[in-house]
Amino acid sequence: MRTLIVASSFIAVPFLVAMSRPMSSAPFGAAAPITQPAVAGELTLDPVHSMALFRIQHLEAGQFWGRINALSGSVAWPMDDSAAPMIKAVAEIKHIDTGSEKLDNNLKGPNFFNEKEFPSISFSSTGGTRVAERHWMLSGDLSLHGVTKPVQVDCVVTGVGKGPTGKKVGFECMVTIKRSDFGMTWGIEKPPKALGDEVRLVIGLEADETKAE
Template sequence: MQILSSVVRSALVPGLILVLFPLSQVTAGSPAPRQPVAWQLDPVHSFGLFRVQHMNAGMFWGRFNDVTGTVIHHEDGSNPPKLKVRCAVESIDTGSEKLDRTMLGPKWFNGKEHEAMTFVSSAGEKIDETHWRLKGDLTIAGVTREVDVMTELTGIGGGPQGRKIGFECTLEINRNAFGIRILRGAIGDKVRLVVGLEADERKAE
């Protein structure tokens, strides 16, 4: 009888536990992923920089002042951020108006036919809590190439107007791959791009 009683208890106790404490309460599980947040780039605090070697000597820096776009970011880090960025080529700023006009010409950025450079991310690999290697399509002078972009989450902050998020994106390209082959030898082939992004959280409609 004692053995039978033990068998009965062993069969009934698990069922009683499930009745009193539903499975969701006794099974340890990961919390549901948070919904991604949409952000709109702040053009005043976003910019693009490029660096290229001049005459096999110094490193020359230029800037694009008109940068717009959107960011989709999972704050729990469950997915890589999604970037859609546009740089207006007419906003180029080399410190020389003459050089700006030259670089908007057909042998450089061809600004009349191609008003903007764009990057749209398609996938990403998480490196740590604030760094990703994003893969996506970069379009310059009408030519699109798949590139890898090192992307750092620089912070989430804000003020009375709402929350802000910041990213810094860096990559190196070969300008010849985008059809910009003028002055080879005098101007380096490798171009470093640094894009600073700051975005405002979109308010729910």
């Protein structure tokens, strides 16, 4: 009898413990919100290979592309993809690069990013829902031009490779925002239709496994 009780407790205790834990993802990868990864690998963004591309319509004609280089920050993501990547990324306006120094300076000026007062853009994810394997819809807060707004960012884990310091993980994220929501209105109505309101951001991230100290 004692043997039976001990044996059943060996089965029951792990079962009860497992039942008491919140499920890390819904069955069949359905869109269940996840706020914290179960087992998160700490990754540090590699600024050399992390950048944000932005796209905006110019004079109601072409789609103009620019980029902000050297993104910094961190990502917490379990390599088994059991939870959404928790991204904290910072883009400094001084690293803006359109291929034209004049245009870069114009964008850094007070009519656009106003770098003197708002030197960086930051994104911090707060949760996410699974879209497919290694594909997440992240929710988080985007701080731009002194305004913080919640946004939904489409994020794909592009691959897991090997870098000089350990594992290297790639992410590609996309989000479309209205810059007027962040108080950047120059060129939308005044001067009229000089630049579009919608800005598409394509963010390429490479993150390295953080070495234990």
